Amino acid sequence: MNTSPNPLNEALKRLLPALLLLCCCTAASAAGYTKRHVMIPMRDGIGLYTNIYEPLTPPPGGSPILIMRTPYSLAPYNDNAFSAAHFGLDSIYLAHGYILVEQNVRGTYLSEGEFEQVRPFNARRRRAKTDEASDVYDTVEWLLRHCRSNGRVGVKGTSYPGFYATLAAYSGHPAVRAVSPQAPVCDWFMGDDIHHNGAFMLADSYSFGASFFRRRPSPRTTALPPLASIDTAIAVYYRRPIAELLLPLADSVPFWRDIVAHPNYDAFWRRRKSTAGAGSVRPAVMVVGGLYDAEDCYGAWETWRGLRARSPRTEVFLVQAPWYHHAWSNDSYQQLGCAWFGTGSARYFIRHVEYPFFACYLEDRGHKPTAVTLLPSAETAPEKMKDRPSDDRWQRLDSWPPRGAETMRFYLEGGTVTADPLHPVPYYNKGNGKKRDKNYMAADQRFASRRPDVLTCSGPILTDTLSLMGPVDVSLQLRASCTDLDAVVKLIDVRPDGCQLLVRGDVMPARFRRSFRRPQPVRPGKDFVLRFRMPDVAHLLLPGHRLMVQVQFSWYPLVAVNPQTFLPNPYKAQAGDYRPARISLVKSKKSCLTLTVKRN
Helix, strand or coil, rough: CCCCHHHHHHHHHHHHHHHHHHHHHHHCCHHHEEEEEEEEECCCCCCCEEEEEECCCCCCCCEEEEEECCCCCCCCCCCCCCCCHHHHHHHHHHHCCEEEEEEEEEEEEEECCCCCCCCCCCCCCCCCCCCCCHHHHHHHHHHHHHEEEEEEEEEECCHHHHHHHHHHCCCCCEEEEEEEECCCCCCCCCCCCCEECCCEHHHHHEEEEEEECCCCCCCCCCCCCCCCCCCCCCCCCCCCCHHHHCCCCCCCHHHHHHHHHHCCCHHHHHCCCCCCCCCCCCEEEEEEEEECCCCHHHHHHHHHHHHHHHCCCCCHHHECCCCCCCHHHCCCEEEEECECCCCHHHHHHHHHHHHHHHHHHHHHCCCCCCCCEECCCCCCHHHHHCCCCHHCCCCCEEECCCCCCEEEEEEECEEEEECCCCCCCEECCCCCCCCHHHHHCCECCCHHHCCCCCCCHHHHCCCEEEEEEEEEEEEEEECCCCCCCCCEEEEECCCCCCCCEEEEEEEEHHHHHHCCCCCCCCCCCCEEEEEEEEEHHHHHCCCCEEEEEECCCCCCCCCCCCCCCCCCCHHCCCCCHHHCCEECCCCCCCEEEEEEEECC
16 A cells, blocks of 8 residues: 555645635634634643634734633634624734633643642642643743744733633743733632631532532533532522531532542642742733622732742732722623722723733833732712712822831720521622622621621721721630631721621631641630731721621621531531530720721
8 A cells, every 4th residue: 555645635734724714714804813723732742722813914023922721611612703702801902913812721621631620830840740830831832833923922811710820920931921810719728719718618619619620521512510509599508517518519529529528728728829839930920809809809919929929029010909700801890789989990900901011021012010000999879989980099009008008906895696507697688599699798788787696896987088908907805605616707888878888808717716727626615816817908988987897607608607516527517516606705905907007
């Protein structure tokens, strides 16, 4: 048999990619862009499904490349029809001739290989073993060879894709010049979606993980259906022992088994922190976060601080505004719950902050951001804020907390309540759907202050503006009749109209008061001090407003109800472990919030 190559066949093979590309260009030519999908090979032979959007006429010298890597759907798959509307506000990059790249990370949808949740960065053996950083390196190498680029690459992503953007900064590829993790997952034990200070975030974990934590049996174009559906009566559905609630998931899903098997902050969780193992980071990094982000508020602050601490020579910038999760992609965003934050913040951000950041490092134009770009939340009444542009209220700071800030202690009144796990305090008086309602982050808390199991402390009416600008440090001196509890603390702005606007809230289990690695029970009847730090705030309390703090011992079903019985593994709690308790907040100098403030 003649095995020598046929010249005609070889020529057709060389022409085929061009012919296919020509076919898919027909619909795109009017917009000046083409779309193609490819499987980009990694160093271990695994192929990653990738969409590439390229200008028909690149700028002189080639186009910058902007990569967005995700574990979520890029549907429709195997489709080369281009649509500028697909990119929303990101269309600004099309207008400037960028090559835009979307890629499914390994083990998701049509990308080959095995997916691992919050896959750890392999700092010491990256060349011998693949990780997300090496996959970025290999992707960039392929793109530089197969696209008409200028040799410079940026990476960005929001939420879980923000985690992948952070790890892209560790790739070490010299072409990667600028990275923007936005609302990035950082540490699934200390903050973000799955836990806060080790307390299990039940509603988010369950609604998200019932499907997403499942292991894909083979490449597919659709997500796996959830193993357990959530009843429409959410308040009834979650009111079951945690062991029973997790039963359909932990028995069959490996990552659910991991959650149950690792109730403390052990090496399993510490290795999965996105800033763990990060050394000298080459590209400039702009971290973006939402002050009212219900999912990854912690991640933005912690990623920014972690990179500054571990890579002090890297240019690291911070952007924060009163956004919910990914609201900076919503051009019409102005309201969350009963709070109105002004119009146009997303448009301002993309035009005057994000695009100039990438243009500076990828095009040698644009400008660097200041160290901190901030839009604080302030007056929230609709009659004063509706349709008011946000452009004139952005602040550019050279440090955070800002220069001239000082600390202020807000001391708490004492009090005693009965906390009953069978009648927990709800997180929101309107949330009763299948998923957690993001509006709770700025919701009126008067429904909670009326309850006998919530302790409330109010400050005086302000005669001048008080700017809260920094972290919130909590210290509580407590006494309880139980062996374990969760303390929930809420920082509130009381408006002149009576609305008790939530500014920041978080939870801290007493079991971790001394160590997140080695929990200890509470001694009934003995005083103890519970200290923790909440994510930073940037909020202006205006004259006529008051500062309020609420302390409660459940936040249902946002946080799994603590049975108030110490168990080595709280995920094993059965019905008989849930017991009411008398809990006292002791009035002392140890019961206070330490706030970072600027007085005007």
